[in-house]
Amino acid sequence: MPTQQTRTLLSYAPKIPAFDGRAVSEHEAKLYGVWMKLNGSSADNVPTVDVLLDALEILERSPPSVVTSSQPYDESSELRDAILTKLVFGVYTHFSETLLNESIEAEAEAYWWTNIERNSWGCWCYFVQTLPLRLVRLGRKVAAIANEQNIHTFGDTFNRLAVPHVEIFNALFPSLKKRFIFPRSPLALIREECSEHHRKLQRIRDKRAEQLGCLTFLGANVRSRFETRATQPSNILWKDPKFLHDLQLIMAGDTSQAIETSDLSDTLTVLHQFLTQLLPRHVEAHHTSIRSYQRPPRWTRAWPKVFFGPPLFLLIFRSIYNNRSSIRVSLIDAKETIRGFWVQWVVEPVREILNTVRTGGESGPRVTSxxxxxxxxxxxxxxxxxxxxxxxxxxxxxxxxxxxxxxxxxxxxxxxxxxxxxxxxxxxxxxxxxxxxxxxxxxxxxxLTFGFVGVAPSLTVLYVVGGWIRSLLGNGSRWRPGDKRRREVSLHLIRRIERLLLNAGMPIPPSESPSSDEPSSKQLPALTQGLLIVSLTHLRRYAESSLPRRSRLREGFLEDLSDLEESSFDKEEKFLIVQRMWRSWGQDLGWGCSVHR
Incomplete structure (x- = not known):
């Protein structure tokens, strides 16, 4: 999902004139086809990586007379400049989306570990799920130590093998190997392991969010340049080596690999390297760093159900089959009980009330006739x-x-x-x-009063049972302001946004900012800006999937999110926007109600 920043940048892409039926060269027609493909490759108007690579390949095969910047600035040159600007925007958008998705992924994994740590039952389930892997690691460690001690027989293993407690602990809890806290209860060790994974994932999320914040500031500077620049070829974005240098610096984090370029051929090479080398290497490095702290694989979490599920199901089925007669009698009794309750305690009292209202109470039995x-x-x-x-x-x-x-x-x-x-x-x-x-x-x-008093308990029972059944069946896709889970998510996110704005520190010094323009004195730090975008992305997805469509609530809520994502607003202005959201949507979204955490 493109952020508001990338959507705005894409809207600044140059517009090309139509051919108006005039004769065009074969190369101009090919360039026009590339332009149309770049603008129609996805629903969000964001070209895919394959489309970008195809466009780069076509431009690289272009004749030198067409791709050199020394030729007159005609319509062909304008089309070429528009394509290159679109390519640069496309690369920037994919970098932003990659960092955003990686931040969200790390945050989701950290949230999973937090839920496990808070629940004792969840900790024990996780321990049982990962117990085979821990035992396998312990067995390998014992075998390695036995080889080091020249123990090759099974009998000598129990007599001569000496395994330090630290090695046993490190094999069972590898994420806690740097701080030996043995012996402790298994539950405490599992909680400590979950907490350690959560801290590591938060660091990864913060690193990606900080990179995302730097990209946001870089995009804001480009946007301001597009709003104030003169329409001359020297101000074309793809001819600015500083932008490409900063873009690579943010993604690679290594100034020694900065690329200085000023001509078109170098620009095409740089963009091609960004898509084929820099971006894949970054994604691979992220997967390597996060792999050790992710939740266990699906089969690791499912093996207890697969192993113990069929025997338990067989025992339950056998018990039900052996007691099928008594179960059948119980079901019949339950059916008659429900029917008797419905007829005698609901239908008949309601019928008597209606009859009393209709006849005025003159048709029923009397104390004396x-x-x-x-x-x-x-x-x-x-x-x-x-x-x-x-x-x-x-x-x-x-x-x-x-x-x-x-x-x-x-x-x-x-x-x-x-x-x-x-x-x-x-x-x-x-x-x-x-x-x-x-x-x-x-x-x-x-x-009439006695009739209502008599039917009130039965109606209360029906209301309670009906509410319980509705809670089990769910409420479908319909959105309710009082939905506890959704209210909890939105409340947590808006609280975190307000906390980020309140705890925002000093802005990035100009010497550490990859932007060519000095940051404003009221500009948010890159980390805060990145975390703010992550939280706003969660809220945007929540609004688009949960709030009523074509409603003022949804439109106004999304407008406020766009204002918060706007990098030109400073900390105080964004804090005022958050206060406006509390006032405008707090009651409708249930933020004023207490939510059990």
């Missing part, structure tokens, strides 16, 4: 009227008035005559009915 209360009242009315007719000989008008009073609950006329005999058995029954009617109204008024 209206029909029962009405029957009791009619029975009481008949008994009282019969009593009044037999004892008092009341007229029809008086009986109608008594009947009306009874419907209203007034039994005073009868109770005055037969208070002791009739009060308790009849009035008590009516009072109980009226009391139950009051209780029934109270329960009816709270029936």
């Amino acid at each position: 209206k029909e029962g209360l009405k029957s009791d009242m009619e029975s009481l009315e008949r008994m009282v009227i019969s009593l009044a007719t037999e004892k008092q000989n009341w007229s029809n008008e008086e009986l109608k008035d008594l009947s009306q009073k009874i419907r209203q609950g007034d039994l005073t006329p009868v109770l005055e005559m037969y208070e002791d005999d009739i009060k308790k058995p009849l009035r008590s029954a009516v009072d109980i009915d009226f009391a139950l009617e009051g209780i029934d109204k109270l329960l009816r008024s709270q029936e």
Whole structure:
């Protein structure tokens, strides 16, 4: 992924005029084909190494009359200069991408060792995974010592062989051989080994990041020259030997190999050597330096699973097969339990709530029914009227008035005559009915509340189980601000960027800077600038893969990252950009929430 610096430089590549249908020579047509190939070789407009080498080969085979700089500055010369400038930009871009990828690789390996060191289970797994290799190294060391002591029989090995403890320690823990800390627990030794690998990888990352920072400053100087230069051939980039010298100095790190060049043939040779010698040697040297501190190979980490996995799988399968009847019964019981929970504790209570809302609570069961209360009242009315007719000989008008009073609950006329005999058995029954009617109204008024209270526990269980299932299945490609892992990564990166800016030391002295221009007094050191680009690359990849597409959040976030990557901004300005990111995106990305580390 090209950095913002390389994208900007590529945008400054010269533009060539179209032929407009005029007659062109065969060589001009070939140069135009090279130019089109350089501009269309990849999606990022960055030519590949093979395309650059092909273009260099075509230019090297060009006739001297065409490739010499003494000829008039015509359209052919302009096309040639544009191709050479594009070639120089292409070489610079590949150097930058190589250093960036190497820094990211070293940082990823260091992060892997850090995770192993923090987890005791991870340390023990790593020890088991690498135990065969350690034993092989120990066996080779013992065999070498036996040869030195002229021990050639198996019996003499136990009687005469003397292996120093230091040699045993160095064979088992080669990365700790320079500091003998034996004896200690295996867990402590593994942690120390992980910490040592982490420190070595950080040094490699810092070295590559510092080279990347120097390249960034070199590109910033070239950019300023393109923005302020006059459009004359003497100001063409490929004719500047200082730029090529600084480029080689940064990648090779050896001033004795600096190449002084001023003509076109030397420039082509230098660019060809950069791509065929300097870049491959640098990549090979990096792989050699990092190989000893990388995580164990895939098969080394996988052999315990391959070795112990099949027997464990066979034992588990046999146990399941032998208990298949009980497992089947358990599954059926579990199915019925889930079905009963769903029907009796979710569906039915929800149905009752909906029915209560629809009917107003009049269709369900009651403490005492209206029909029962009405029957009791009619029975009481008949008994009282019969009593009044037999004892008092009341007229029809008086009986109608008594009947009306009874419907209203007034039994005073009868109770005055037969208070002791009739009060308790009849009035008590009516009072109980009226009391139950009051209780029934109270329960009816709270029936909806009782329904929600009854269904709340089952809905809570469903919510918890559903959330657990969603966490197991993941959330697909959808981005959530509350995603713990992504929030942790982005929070760690923005914190590291702010820490780099706060802890930035003094800038590189002009005598140590490979740039032809003196650095600004507020310019970041090369190491800080390189580490800043590494962190910004991680954040850019996070934004492009996780933030919602075509959203203001993503566009604004990427704009802030581009501002931070801009080398023309000083430390204070970049710190203000970081503060703006905290204010603008902190809430959306969950940076204000606590993250378990």
